Amino acid sequence: MTGTGTEQVLLTVEGITKAYPGVVANSNVSFRIMEGEVHALLGENGAGKSTLVKMIYGLVKPDTGRMTLRGQAYTPAEPRAARASGVAMVFQHFSLFEALNVAENVALGMENPPPQGELSARIRQVSEEYGLPLDPSRLVGDLSAGERQRVEIIRCLLQEPKLLIMDEPTSVLTPQEVDILFTTLRQLSAEGRAILYISHKLEEIRTLCDEATILRRGKVVATCTPREKSARELAELMVGETLTPPARTGKAPGPVALDVTGLSVNSPNPFGTSLKNVHLTVQRGEILGIAGVAGNGQDELLLALSGELKSDSDAVKIDGRGVGHLGPNARRAAGLVAAPEERLGHAAAPDMSLTENALLSGAIRKGLVKHGMIDWVRTKTFAEGIVKAFDVRTPGVGTAARALSGGNLQKFVIGRELSQDPAVIVVNQPTWGVDASAAAAIRQALIDRAAAGAAVIVISQDLDELLEIADRFCALNGGRLSAPRPVQGLTVDEIGLMMGGSHGMEVAHAHA
Amino acid sequence: MSLGGIDLVVLIASLMVASTPIMLAAIGELVAEKAGSLNLGVEGMMIIGAICGFIAAVETGSPVLGFVAAAAGGAVMALLFAFMTQVLLSNQVATGLALTLFGLGLSSLLGQGYNGIKPPPTPKLFGSLGDLPVVGPIVFGHNWVVYLSLILVAGTWAVLKYTRAGLVLRAVGENHDAAHALGYRVRTVRTLALMYGGACAGVGGAYLSLVRVPQWTEGMTAGAGWIALAIVVFASWKPWRVLLGAYIFGGVTVLQLRLQAAGIAIPVQILSTAPYLITILVLVIMSARRGRAAQGAPASLGRVFHASH
Numbered sequence: 001m002t003g004t005g006t007e008q009v010l011l012t013v014e015g016i017t018k019a020y021p022g023v024v025a026n027s028n029v030s031f032r033i034m035e036g037e038v039h040a041l042l043g044e045n046g047a048g049k050s051t052l053v054k055m056i057y058g059l060v061k062p063d064t065g066r067m068t069l070r071g072q073a074y075t076p077a078e079p080r081a082a083r084a085s086g087v088a089m090v091f092q093h094f095s096l097f098e099a100l101n102v103a104e105n106v107a108l109g110m111e112n113p114p115p116q117g118e119l120s121a122r123i124r125q126v127s128e129e130y131g132l133p134l135d136p137s138r139l140v141g142d143l144s145a146g147e148r149q150r151v152e153i154i155r156c157l158l159q160e161p162k163l164l165i166m167d168e169p170t171s172v173l174t175p176q177e178v179d180i181l182f183t184t185l186r187q188l189s190a191e192g193r194a195i196l197y198i199s200h201k202l203e204e205i206r207t208l209c210d211e212a213t214i215l216r217r218g219k220v221v222a223t224c225t226p227r228e229k230s231a232r233e234l235a236e237l238m239v240g241e242t243l244t245p246p247a248r249t250g251k252a253p254g255p256v257a258l259d260v261t262g263l264s265v266n267s268p269n270p271f272g273t274s275l276k277n278v279h280l281t282v283q284r285g286e287i288l289g290i291a292g293v294a295g296n297g298q299d300e301l302l303l304a305l306s307g308e309l310k311s312d313s314d315a316v317k318i319d320g321r322g323v324g325h326l327g328p329n330a331r332r333a334a335g336l337v338a339a340p341e342e343r344l345g346h347a348a349a350p351d352m353s354l355t356e357n358a359l360l361s362g363a364i365r366k367g368l369v370k371h372g373m374i375d376w377v378r379t380k381t382f383a384e385g386i387v388k389a390f391d392v393r394t395p396g397v398g399t400a401a402r403a404l405s406g407g408n409l410q411k412f413v414i415g416r417e418l419s420q421d422p423a424v425i426v427v428n429q430p431t432w433g434v435d436a437s438a439a440a441a442i443r444q445a446l447i448d449r450a451a452a453g454a455a456v457i458v459i460s461q462d463l464d465e466l467l468e469i470a471d472r473f474c475a476l477n478g479g480r481l482s483a484p485r486p487v488q489g490l491t492v493d494e495i496g497l498m499m500g501g502s503h504g505m506e507v508a509h510a511h512a
Numbered sequence: 513m514s515l516g517g518i519d520l521v522v523l524i525a526s527l528m529v530a531s532t533p534i535m536l537a538a539i540g541e542l543v544a545e546k547a548g549s550l551n552l553g554v555e556g557m558m559i560i561g562a563i564c565g566f567i568a569a570v571e572t573g574s575p576v577l578g579f580v581a582a583a584a585g586g587a588v589m590a591l592l593f594a595f596m597t598q599v600l601l602s603n604q605v606a607t608g609l610a611l612t613l614f615g616l617g618l619s620s621l622l623g624q625g626y627n628g629i630k631p632p633p634t635p636k637l638f639g640s641l642g643d644l645p646v647v648g649p650i651v652f653g654h655n656w657v658v659y660l661s662l663i664l665v666a667g668t669w670a671v672l673k674y675t676r677a678g679l680v681l682r683a684v685g686e687n688h689d690a691a692h693a694l695g696y697r698v699r700t701v702r703t704l705a706l707m708y709g710g711a712c713a714g715v716g717g718a719y720l721s722l723v724r725v726p727q728w729t730e731g732m733t734a735g736a737g738w739i740a741l742a743i744v745v746f747a748s749w750k751p752w753r754v755l756l757g758a759y760i761f762g763g764v765t766v767l768q769l770r771l772q773a774a775g776i777a778i779p780v781q782i783l784s785t786a787p788y789l790i791t792i793l794v795l796v797i798m799s800a801r802r803g804r805a806a807q808g809a810p811a812s813l814g815r816v817f818h819a820s821h
Contacts, residue, residue, distance in 0.1 A: 079695030095690035108683050
C-alpha cells in the first residue's frame with residue numbers, strides 16, 4: 001500500500017496556461033496529486049477541466065507551464081506517450097467503437113495488445129477481479145452505458161496505470177451503478193493508483209475524493225478537502241455566486257393536455273431503443289419529469305411526441321384529439337412544441353442564422369408565412385424577442401446558430417419553443433452542457449410556462465434537475481416507462497430502481 | 513460441357529477476366545471506405561491507371577512496368593483527393609466527382625497519339641498447364657494480374673480481420689473522434705487507405721487497356737468505376753462479397769455477350785443492361801435483410817474529420 005504512510009507526490013502541475021482564439025481555457029493552473037489519492041477536479045461546464053486533463057493525457061499541448069510525474073519532467077507529446085508513462089483516461093463521451101467488439105475496443109487503447117484469445121482471457125480475469133464482469137466478444141453497440149464505461153475502465157486497467165483520469169464518469173449511470181463504480185475506484189486507490197476525478201456533482205465528490213481542486217473560468221480558485229466542506233460551500237466556490245433555487249407556485253393542475261396510450265415505436269437507429277407500450281398523461285400547469293440512463297428510449301420518446309416518428313392516431317392525443325399519425329408541423333399547429341437534446345443539427349440548423357432558425361419552428365404558430373411567402377419583418381421581430389427575453393448573448397439575430405456557445409444556443413432553442421404559446425412542451429436534456437446560471441434561467445422559464453397553463457414534459461438525465469422542477473416523476477428503462485409518482489417523498493433508492501436498478505450488473509465482490 | 517451452345521468452361525474462364533478490373537477497383541475502394549473516406553473518383557483513378565499503364569508498357573515494352581505505373585498513377589490521383597478532403601477539408605462527394613471528371617479529361621490529353629497502338633502482351637502465368645481440360649482454362653489459364661486480384665481480396669480480408677493495422681483502420685472509419693482521442697492519426701490512416709484504393713483502381717484500369725481490350729481509347733472505362741462503387745455498398749463492405757459481386761457482374765456481362773452472339777431472340781438493349789440489373793438485384797437482396805450495423809457501413813463514412821483540439 002503506497003497510499004498510506006509515506007506520502008509520495010505522483011503528479012505536479014505548475015503554472016499551466018492554455019489559450020484558444022478568444023478564450024483562455026486555463027490560466028496559471030497549479031496542483032498536485034499524491035500516489036493513491038482520489039483527487040477531484042471540480043468546476044462548471046466551461047471552467048477548463050477538460051482542457052486541463054487533455055493536457056495531462058497528451059491530447060493538447062500547454063502554452064506555458066510544466067508538469068512532473070514522480071519527480072521527472074513530464075511532457076507527453078501524444079496519448080501514446082502518456083499511456084507509456086502510466087497515465088490512462090476514461091472519457092466523458094465514450095471513446096468506443098460501436099461496431100467493434102469489447103476485445104477489439106480494448107486492444108485499440110493498448111500499446112502492445114496480446115493476441116485476441118489471450119486478450120479476451122485477460123479481460124475476463126481483470127474484469128472479475130474488479131467486480132466489473134464483461135463478455136469480450138460482445139459488440140459494444142449492444143451494451144448499456146454502464147457496461148460501456150466498464151469497457152473503458154478495463155481498457156485502462158490492463159495498462160497498469162499509476163494515474164487514472166475519469167471525466168464525468170457518473171453522468172450516464174444509475175445510482176446503483178455509481179455505487180459499483182465507487183467500490184472499484186476505492187479498490188484501485190487502495191492499490192496505490194491515483195485517480196483524478198472530474199465532476200460537477202458535489203455529493204459524489206464529498207463521498208469519494210480525498211482532495212479537491214476547484215476551477216472557475218480557467219483559474220484555480222480553491223483547494224480543499226471536500227469532506228470538510230458542505231455541498232453548498234463547494235457549489236459557491238465553483239460558481240462564484242450565490243444561486244437562487246427556482247420559485248414554484250402551488251397551483252392545482254388543470255385538464256389533461258397530453259394523453260399517450262400504448263405508444264410503441266421502433267427506433268430509427270440500429271443501436272437505439274424502441275419504445276414499448278408507453279402510457280402517460282400530463283395536465284395543464286404540470287411538469288412531468290422523465291429520468292433514465294442515456295440510451296433507454298429518451299430520444300425515441302421525444303421523436304414520437306414531436307411527430308418525427310409516427311404512430312397510431314390515438315396513441316398520442318393533444319387536448320383529446322388523436323395526432324399520432326401526424327407529422328411535426330401538424331402537431332405544432334395542434335399546440336405541441338418540442339426541443340430535442342442535440343442542439344446543432346437537430347434543434348437548430350448550424351449554418352442558418354438565428355432568424356432563419358426561429359422561422360423553421362415558429363412559422364406555423366406565429367404565422368410567419370403567408371401564401372407561401374416569408375414575412376421576414378415579423379420573423380426578425382420574433383427572433384429578437386427570443387434573444388431579449390431569454391438573455392441570449394449574440395452579436396445579433398443574423399448570426400449563424402453554429403457561432404453561439406452551447407448554453408446560449410440552448411437558451412435560444414428553448415426560448416423559441418416556449419415563445420410560441422404552446423399547450424404542450426416536450427424538452428429533452430434542457431440544460432445539458434449549460435452553465436449554472438443559464439440552467440437556472442431555463443428551469444425557471446419552464447416552470448413559468450407551466451404556471452401559465454402549459455403541460456410540460458422534461459426528459460433529463462440530471463436527477464437533481466428533475467427533482468427540483470417536476471411535479472411528477474417517472475423513468476425510462478429499456479424503452480418502457482415506469483408509472484409516474486409524485487416527486488414529494490421520493491427517495492434516491494426508489495428512483496434508482498425505477499431507472500432499472502443496476503441493469504443486472506453485480507456489485508463488486510470485495511476481495512482482500 | 514455446354515449449355516445452349518455456350519461452353520461453360522470458357523464462360524467461367526472469361527468471366528474471371530471480365531471481372532478483374534471491377535474487382536480490383538472495388539476492393540481498393542472498400543479499404544478507403546472502411547477507413548471512413550468516400551472517394552467517388554474511382555472512375556477517374558481507373559482511367560488514369562489505364563492510360564499511365566498503357567503509356568509505360570508501350571514505351572518500356574514491359575507490361576509489369578505498365579501495371580506499376582498504373583498503380584502509381586492511381587495512387588497519385590488518390591493522394592490529390594486525400595490532400596483536398598483531409599487537409600483542406602473539402603466536401604468528399606464533390607471532390608470525388610471532380611476527380612472523375614479530371615481523370616477523364618487528363619487521360620484523353622495524355623493519350624494523344626496512343627490511339628490504335630497494340631501494347632506488349634501480358635503472358636499467362638502457368639504456360640502449358642493452361643491446356644489441361646476444364647481446370648486448365650479456369651485455374652491455370654490466366655495472367656498474373658487475375659491471381660493478384662484474388663490475392664488482394666484474400667489479403668484485404670485477412671488484414672482487416674486479423675491484424676492490428678486492420679483494426680486501427682476500421683476504428684478510424686467507425687468513429688474518427690474516438691480514434692483521435694486514443695491517439696491514432698486519422699488523416700494519415702485515411703490517406704494511406706485512399707492511396708491503396710487509388711493504386712488498386714489504377715491497376716484495374718490498366719487491366720482494361722493492357723489485357724482486356726487491349727488498346728487505348730478515350731473513356732474506355734465506360735462506367736466500370738461506378739459499378740465498383742456500387743458493388744462496395746451492396747457487398748456490405750465485406751471483401752468476399754465484393755468478389756461475389758464482381759464475378760456476378762463479370763459473369764452476366766460475358767453471358768449476355770455470348771447470348772447476343774448465339775442470336776437469342778432478346779433485344780440487345782435488354783441484354784446489355786442485364787449485368788447492371790442482375791448484380792444490383794442480387795446484392796440488394798443479400799443486404800436488404802438487416803439494419804445498418806449488420807451491413808457494416810462505417811459510421812464515419814464521408815464525414816469530415818476536424819481535430820477540434
